[in-house]
Amino acid sequence: MTLTAERYDTELHRNVGVFERTDFPADSAHEQVTFFQDPATGLKAIIAIHDTTLGPALGGTRYYPYADEAAALKDVLRLSRGMTYKSAIAGVDLGGGKAVIIGDPATGKSEALLEAYARFVQTLGGRYITAGDVGTNSDDLDVMGRATDYVVGCNTAAGGSGDSAxxxxxxxxxxxxxxxxxxxxxxxxxxxxxxxxxxxxxxxxxxxxxxxxxxxxxxxxxxxxxxxxxxxxxxxxxxxxxxxxxxxxxxxxxxxxxxxxxxxxxxxxxxxxxxxxxxxxxxxxxxxxxxxxxxxxxxxxxxxxxxxxxxxxxxxxxxxxxxxxxxxxxxxxxxxxxxxxxxxxxxxxxxxxxxxxxxxxxxx
The missing domain is CATH 3.40.50.720 (NAD(P)-binding Rossmann-like Domain)
Structure with missing residues (x-):
């Protein structure tokens, strides 16, 4: 099912959902948006797959202390759409996707949380491939690599290409x-x-x-x-x-x-x-x-x-x-x-x- 982005409201109590947003172009339909949580580790994450026309969606995982879930959702939808265009103009055979983890990486990040997140990435079966972004680095990707096959940018010792910065x-x-x-x-x-x-x-x-x-x-x-x-x-x-x-x-x-x-x-x-x-x-x-x-x-x-x-x-x-x-x-x-x-x-x-x-x- 296609997720159209036609209306957005930051007030969660008004129950404005992702199908009814107005802050995105009418042609900015997302293929899939998935919310994950793992109470044991405190993980709260959103993965947005915007478009897989050119290939599996690839985009980094941003770990950031968003003010609320609405802000996190708005960011991941904008970022994933941007990745579609970035892949297209860069000439690579990849689609557009992005993920956000809600929280402060300085205090909330743990190997258990990263592994829990990676297990969720694995459940998407390769439709989304993660990499690093704000709040995550190659060491974190190495940890994710223990629980998912769909990660790039790990350290060279772990078989990756290293830091993309x-x-x-x-x-x-x-x-x-x-x-x-x-x-x-x-x-x-x-x-x-x-x-x-x-x-x-x-x-x-x-x-x-x-x-x-x-x-x-x-x-x-x-x-x-x-x-x-x-x-x-x-x-x-x-x-x-x-x-x-x-x-x-x-x-x-x-x-x-x-x-x-x-x-x-x-x-x-x-x-x-x-x-x-x-x-x-x-x-x-x-x-x-x-x-x-x-x-x-x-x-x-x-x-x-x-x-x-x-x-x-x-x-x-x-x-x-x-x-x-x-x-x-x-x-x-x-x-x-x-x-x-x-x-x-x-x-x-x-x-x-x-x-x-x-x-x-x-x-x-």
Whole structure:
């Protein structure tokens, strides 16, 4: 049965369900949404399978202290739809899916909980394949691998391809270079100042690439330990309480999504926005606001496809060299999208969607 997303309400007591939502496009039907819980370990999880036209749904498991189940559901539905488009535009034979575990990974995560979650993944029979995301890492995936066959991104010692953060950061870097070429006529970021919001797994790797290219970096994160690591390893990086409204050339959101709102866009000085965070736009109208101000935004699901390309390659036995080559092609993909947007007078988001939807339509 198809799950249509036609209405959403954050007030759970009003009993507004997933079949009656209005905060999703009419064509954003999900194939399957499954809720799991395991009282013994405290596990509460949701797995959303958006589309399996191109192959089994693959997407990371996000472990996050959502305010309530409604917030978790909204996030997993948006993220899973994004994975469908990410797979399509990355050229991999995978569908779109995502999972969330509700809770604080700093206090609630345990091997027993991860194994219980993995057993639930196993019950889906391969329709959903999990990987890492915010709040989960390769060590966690190793634990999940004890109870499910459908996990990628484990450590190399456990037979996986390891942490996908470096490849995700590499894709963002090349997407940023393509945007820089469109805006300033050169793909080099030397002499540019980049504000990196989120200095965790991907943000840390992105900072490394930016510094090597000659950029200046301003970094922020809500996690003090992440900032301490950056300050220790990269003394030339400026640590700031925020970067979105700072005087930078490029804003790189690499933490949670929805930081681009009507209000925040008004305060942005950056001329290019390209980062690893998913669902960066609070709503689609925000991209119009960015375009009105002449700001180039690289659609997030295009820029952050490097990790997906890596784990897709893991399933096929693709060499590390070939995976890297495919990730570097994100540069050409972004160039194509920005060229189409300029030529046809449409937004970059619409241009990217058209490329993804053409592949999906052909497969159907």
């Amino acid at each position: 470096p490849m995700t950061a590499l894709g963002v870097f090349h997407g940023m270079r393509a945007a820089a070429q469109a805006k300033w006529g050169s793909p080099s970021l030397a002499g540019r100042t980049v504000g990196v919001e989120g200095a965790g797994k991907v943000g840390y790797q992105l900072i490394k690439l930016l510094l090597a290219d000659g950029a200046s970096v301003v970094a922020t994160d809500v996690n003090a330990a992440a900032l301490e690591r950056v300050a220790r390893d990269y003394r030339e990086v400026t640590i700031a309480p925020a970067v979105i409204d700072r005087a930078v050339d490029v804003y790189a959101p690499c933490a949670m999504g929805a930081t681009l709102t009507g209000e925040s866009v008004a305060a942005i000085t950056a001329e290019v926005i390209c980062g690893a965070a998913n669902n960066q736009l609070a709503d689609t109208a925000v991209e119009h606001d960015l375009a009105d101000r002449g700001i180039i935004w690289v659609p997030d699901y295009v820029a952050n496809g490097g990790g997906l390309i890596q784990v897709a390659g893991e399933r096929l036995g693709t060499s590390t060299k070939d995976v890297r080559t495919q990730v570097e092609k994100i540069f050409a993909t972004v160039v194509q999208i920005l060229d189409v947007a300029k030529r046809e007078g449409i937004l970059a988001g619409a241009a990217a969607d058209a490329v993804a939807e053409t592949r999906l339509a052909a497969a159907r």
